[in-house]
Amino acid sequence: MYVSIVGSGYVGTTVAACFADLGHQVTNVDIDQSIVDTINTGEAPIHEEGLPELIDAHAAADGTSRLRATTDYDAVLDTDVTFLCLPTPQADDGSIDLSIMKAGAEQLGETLRKKQDRHTVVVKSTVVPRTTEEHIAPLLNNPSDEAETAPVGVGMNPEFLREGTAIHDFLHPDKVVLGADDERTREDMHAVFAALLDQHDAPVVETDLRTAEMTKYANNAFLASKVSLINDIGNICKQFDIDAYEVADAIGLDDRIGEQFLRSGLGWGGSCFPKDTRAIIHAAEETGYEPAMLNAAVEVNDGQPERLLELLDERLDVDGERVAVLGLAFKPGTDDIRNARSIPVIEGLQKRNASVVAYDPVAADEMRERFPDIEYADSAADALTDASAALIVTEWDEFGALDEAFETMARKLVVDGRRVDLPIEERGLEYEGLCW
Ligand SMILES: NC(=O)C1=CN([C@@H]2O[C@H](COP(=O)(O)OP(=O)(O)OC[C@H]3O[C@@H](n4cnc5c(N)ncnc54)[C@H](O)[C@@H]3O)[C@@H](O)[C@H]2O)C=CC1
Ligand SMILES: O=C(O)[C@H]1O[C@H](OP(=O)(O)OP(=O)(O)OC[C@H]2O[C@@H](n3ccc(=O)[nH]c3=O)[C@H](O)[C@@H]2O)[C@H](O)[C@@H](O)[C@@H]1O
Structure with a gap:
């Protein structure tokens, strides 16, 4: 099929590359010329495992390409189905900001x-x-158009991929949710997903538009709350000198709880959990319902960075001290720093007048714009050199391999927000875990 994808960020680029891999002829439409140029030269505009290989394979400039990118909306005219993968950021009051979606849909409608x-x-x-x-x-059809006969069929297909494992998640979904209020649109969505479902047999949930929309928020709200709950439990564990990971391993054996998303620590960041929980809270409040559980999930999450810093305060007055921050991305495997926990951690250190030296294998350039005045090290070992303390903020694998580098610290104090396996005994670290 001929598929166009409007918006070529984390989701749009991944979906486009995967659909091309599944045999569709795909066009990415984005307003950012540099993203378009990057894809057309066969490269990935974002850091995502497996994406460079797929783009290289399918965006070849030799005329055999199944993937191309353009800034010209007219490209959608040569396709059958268009996916809108535009950002839906958070407005100042926590509500969803639809301005980019509406601008994109308006231009699409005109086209x-x-x-x-x-x-x-x-x-x-x-x-x-x-x-x-x-x-x-309403931006795509006339208000009087009936869904079944309107010139544009409108569907909703929420995406559940995670950054860092986006390609794998998209190609091996737990479920495919197809929301539509008319049969023709649903059939078109089935046709696009048939190639994926042929190679990975996932349950297909057919539903209406608003249930599809809510399913996405429920999914994210549930997972975010699960992490907040294990963090709440982890904070209690810390009070009793209990290892929250031992407790999590035990309760995860109960199928009703499940072993995933039980990693306690600094909590959730990223481009979705924070904005999506706030957006659905705000949407609920507008209907007159106050979602107590979700509010609590946000509150617990917001408190974790300060708890980490308080554990540091108990051991060291950081005023004027060199403190290494290891990990800036909101999770390993991505260069995305949107709502990363490293941001409140660095802010807290600055408030305490610490001299911050930060390291991340891929996200440092992104963070430089946010914090231009802190020092950025070229390696974790460089960050540790002469530091009076180190904070583990993102659990990159390479931090688990750090060994002699700890010997270069002015004081071998490590406060770990992510439960990385460190040579505590071997290197004589003064070690404090956030929930263990
Ligand atoms: N990032 C993720 O892991 C996931 C994100 N989502 C959702 O998917 C949506 C997109 O998220 P991301 O891909 O992370 O956003 P993003 O910010 O990475 O990418 C959005 C892209 O849209 C482009 N754009 C902006 N205005 C445009 C316009 N008028 N016409 C064409 N292109 C335009 C931007 O240049 C950018 O490349 C959001 O609603 C998000 O909540 C859903 C699941 C996973
Ligand atoms: O809507 C979205 O954008 C996506 O949001 C999340 O995906 P993502 O944000 O990429 O990453 P996750 O792996 O879910 O991690 C989110 C945050 O939770 C934290 N987390 C996760 C799991 C855990 O056990 N503990 C924990 O603190 C991570 O460190 C990270 O900061 C969801 O997992 C995806 O299903 C969803 O599609």
Whole structure:
């Protein structure tokens, strides 16, 4: 099939490369010329495992390519289905900011008016319930159009991939949710996903637009709350001198709890859990419902960076001291620093007048724009040199391999927010874990 993807960021680029790999002819449309150029030269615009290989294989400039990128919306006219993968950031009041989605949908709507045949537009971005029907569809069709016969069929297909494992997650989903309010649109969505489902047999959830939208928020809210709950439990464990990871391993054996998302520590960051929990809280409040559990999940999460810093305070007055921050990305495997826990940690250190030296294998350049005045080391070992303390903020594998480098520290004090396996005994570290 001919598929276009509007928005070529973390989701749009991954989805485009995977659809091309599955045999579709794919066009990415993005307003950012540098992203478009990068894809067209066969390279990945973001750091994501497996993505460079897929783009290199499918965006070849030799005319055999199944993937190309453009800034020209007219490219969608040569396709059957368009996925909207535009950002849905958080507004200042916590609500979803739909301005980018609406601008993209408006331009798409204007473009599609030039098309004779029916076209299908699928919202893949995370949007609060009723957004697709109330804000997006009216920009694509006339208000009087019936869903079944409208010139543009409108569907909603939430995405559940994680950064760092995006390609694998997209190609091996736990479920595919197809939301539509009419049969023709649903059939078009099935047709696009048939190639994926042929090679990976996932359950398909057919539902209406708003249930598809809510399923995405419920998924993220549940997972974010699970992490906050294990952090709450982890904080209690710390009070009783109990290892929260031993407790988590034990409760994870109960199928009803499950072993995933039980890693206690600094909590959740990233481009989705923080904004999505706040957006659904805000949307609920607008209907008059106060979601107590979700508010508590946010509160616990917001408190974890300060708890880490307080553990450091108990051991060292950091005023004027060199403190190494190991890990800046919101999780390993990505260069994404959006809402990374490293941000409140660095802010807290600056407030305490510490001299911060930060290291991340891939996210330092991104962070330089956010904190231009701190020092950035070229390696974890360089960051540790002469530091009076080190904070582990992201659990990159390479931190688990650190060994002699600890000997170069002015004081071998390590406060770990992510439970990395460190040579505590061998190197005589003064070690403090956040929840263990
Ligand atoms: N990042 C993730 O892991 C996941 C994100 N999502 C959701 O997917 C959506 C997209 O997220 P990301 O890919 O992370 O966003 P992103 O910020 O990485 O990428 C968005 C892209 O859209 C482009 N863009 C902005 N305005 C445009 C316009 N008018 N026309 C064409 N292109 C335009 C930007 O240049 C950028 O390349 C969000 O709703 C997010 O919540 C869902 C699942 C996973
Ligand atoms: O909507 C989204 O964008 C995506 O959000 C998350 O994916 P992602 O944010 O990429 O990464 P996760 O692996 O879920 O981690 C999120 C945060 O939770 C933290 N986390 C995760 C698991 C855990 O046990 N403990 C923990 O602190 C991570 O360090 C990270 O900061 C969801 O897992 C995806 O299903 C969803 O598609």
